[in-house]
Amino acid sequence: MTDVNVLIQQFFVHERSRKRRSLVVLWSTVVLVDVFAVGAYFGGMGVEQIAAFLAVPVLASFALLWRSMNREKSFQTRLAHVLDAVEFGWEELHGLDLNAEEAERLHEAFTAIAAGRSATNETELQTRGGDEKGPAFDRKDAIIDPNRGRVDPNLHEDEYLGLEGELRVSERLVEEANQQYAEHAQRQWEVAEARDLDNIEAGVKRLGDLVASGWFEQNAKDGALSELMESHEDPGSE
Secondary structure: OOHHHHHHHHHHHHHHHHHHHHHHHHHHHHHHHHHHHHHHHHOOOOHHHHHHHHHHHHHHHHHHHHHHHHHHHOHHHHHHHHHHOOOOOHHHHOOOOOOHHHHHHHHHHHHHHHHHHHHHHHHHHHHHHHOOOOOOOOOHHHOOOOOOOOOOHHHHHHHHOOOOOOOOHHHHHHHHHHHHHHHHHHHHHHHHHHHOHHHHHHOOOOHHHHHHOOHHHHOOOOOHHHHHHHHOOOHHHO
């Protein structure tokens, strides 16, 4: 499990444990109060005395019940705060040990946060034109100084290391797939260049060298583009 999965799992485990403890304390208090009331009544204690003794545990039970209800109402808010504090994707939250109700709540919180982030991005795009840090059109102080020396960006690369953070699981898979495809495409291109008859005839290895040698100017052919386009037409359209 990833760190995000562990964090979400711990949140739900903590909530289950807290809810279980609250129920145990509440029902234990109710049972003890009932036993005490019945025993005191049959023992000859007056109703007023019994009520006075039971006032404190009854109030404590109501306070515990009220607190549990408030925590239940704030569950989605607290879960949203946890999800909003981490970088995650929905694919990373699969495999968690959750019941149907918990999974539904997690899905609702994730959907709400994703919708909120999308709305924020749209708002930023809509209001970007009024940003003082945006393009300074028609302002005299925006003129670029032609005498200013060029700044080599390579000198400041170290200042940006680590800003993007680690890639997520889905992003790593996409990056690996792109890298493998790029390497495969590069190998195919090199093989095609090595087998190209025009390259072999001109005595060069790469297409760029063939262009630089002036081969295309020396072997120009009228209507070559039309001929190429016709060769790629669908035979069924003729």
